[in-house]
Amino acid sequence: MEGIVGTKSRLVWAVNLCALVLVLLWTFPTFGLLVSSFRDRDQISASGWWKAMFPAEASVQYRAAGPDTAKLIDGLYVIEGNIFDGGPGEVTAFGTSIREPGAHIVGTDVVTDDGEVVTVAGSGDFRISSTAPMEGTRGMRIFATSVTPAKFTFENYGRVMGAEGIGRAFLNTMTVSIPATVIPILVAAFAAYALAWMEFPGRALIVALVVGLLVVPLQLALIPLLKMHNEIGIGKSYIGIWLAHTGFGLPLAIYLLRNYMIGLPREIIESARVDGATDFQIFLKIILPLSFPALASFAIFQFLWTWNDLLVAIVFLGNSEDQLVMTGQLKNLMGSRGGDWEILATSAFVTIAVPLVVFFAMQTYLVRGLLAGSVK
Template sequence: MDGIAGKSPALTWVVNISALLLVLLWTIPTFGLLISSIRDKDQLATSGWWTSLASVERNLIERSSAPDTQVLEAGIYVITGNVFGTEQGDDLGEVTAFGWRSQQPTAFEPNTVAQMNKGLTLSVGRNGDYRLTSPVEFTGSRGKRIFITSIEAPKFTTNNYNEVLFAEGLGRSFLNTMTVTIPATIIPILIAAFAAYALAWMEFPGRSILLVTIVGLLVVPLQMSLIPLLRLYTDIGIGKDYIGIWLAHTGFGLPLAVYLLRNYIAGLPREIIESAKVDGANDYEIFLKIVLPLSFPALASFAIFQFLWVWNDLLIATVFLGNNEEQLVMTGRLREMLGSRGGNWEILTASAFVSIAVPLVVFFSLQRYLVRGLLSGSVKGG
């Protein structure tokens, strides 16, 4: 195939550039999320993430310190401070214009003195230091409004992650997701492996009907199961508990598990199994000592599928688990945040990235097995 593309340099270029475009198109959305999640939340809300390395121009409304901080200097009352906050601003931003009325928020250049009503004056320096003076004493409890336009250097921070993990309860949900995922991955593997061996190498009546049924069950929509199972759980008294969701994920994962593992185990060389039988081993011993170790690649493929599927599942968790702190999984938390924190992109992007980080690590480190599983599961007709 290389030979065909290699014949014409122009074609090679076209292929390379098209592939690059496709890859960019597919990675930019996730990349944008990652960049946004480490940006300062004010910058994130006012400029696109693709500008995150450029300085940001922002229009801010700040307030001077309260009148009780005023000092008397040579007969005039003075309030001083910094518009960027209490810590004297060094690299927080650079003021390019300021004003004192909302109609003209950019009327004055920095370091000039603005004449306000009643003899008050205001000046703001480039670094944000302001000086507000008055011939008579300032009264009231609040400071004066100061309108500034500032240029800010790009700011990156891990604050968003601190906030979502500890203040927004995502850390707790992370544990809940783990609690759901690990048993719901391991239990179906064990059960499916035994069943797959029986279907592949043991003789019994009804074997082919059973296999065909499992192939049929592969595509049964989950939606069919929700109501009957919810009613069943209520009748039995399992209610909304972890055991219920583990079993549910086991049930929904089993058809694929049995199908994948049977295909693999049935493909193992007949001689190995028959020579073991001749040596007097029964099926249980053959399965445990020979088939199970040989099936590792297929077991790994299914484990990855099931892990990703359970970790990313929202539907089953919503139906079979509660909405409380102890049970809300990450996907459920994300959904809740989309409703309650819809505009807070710093919260949403950081939370989304926390929830996709583990699957991405699993994906990139174990991709080989995932692809192998996909190929054996799909190319054969599942």
């Protein structure tokens, strides 16, 4: 059956199934992060993101106003309020102890050890009354089991982009990533054309050197390169990190672009030379337009790498507030905001939003660029 025209082999089905599984493994967490970024802290703690569209059951702890705010009504000292602070929600049970937050039915009167009478309605309204003046400086704590409707908010993004410093880090990351992507492309395009179509001594040795540099870990060059930057006066600056990313990205750029350019039709190049075109004119008017898929493919790789980079940014740029990139700021938030899941979720999604846009906008060119030189 595998040899019949129009049928697919088992290998093709297996490849398609694996691709689908990989897509789902990346899509669901990303979508969950997006949904969580619009939820508040209580909702994230109460239920998973897949339940965001449904009412959630949660435990509520509320401290009433102090005894000095009690009002004298019909001979009773009364404190009233709402455990939801006027927001939506429905109380299913309540209690006066953290050990039994749902010990009493809503609407019933509960007498505390101090002789105070507490009652909580389903809407969250509560009433604390006493025949004698209430003592103490702090208000009573009321515990309740409640069902709150689904709610989404943009407050997390406003807080993250402002008070939490992600907005400044976002601009710093853009300042690093865009030049660090454009500069290697400009340099590598000229080098790739020379290695692909220009005859000069040592060309094969240079190609072998470029291939060898692909497997050299960048960590080996961090300290020597930083020392050189400090000696020439560009250490801990944007120029220094641009040049560092350029140096680390050039081997892949040259290798990828050369493989693509060398596969272009030779007849076009020879015809242009016969017509009197110089190498620069051939490169500018013929090679560059035809090599756009490869250029876009490398641009995606380089942009994603520089955008998600933390090590190179810390070494060559520093970790001060005015120079900290998004990965560094997110690392700091995880240390200081470990319990604020809504802040971490929003910050993480802001961090990956731009790479997602870049990838989906240029994914067609990515595939075409990666397949360059694989077939003739």
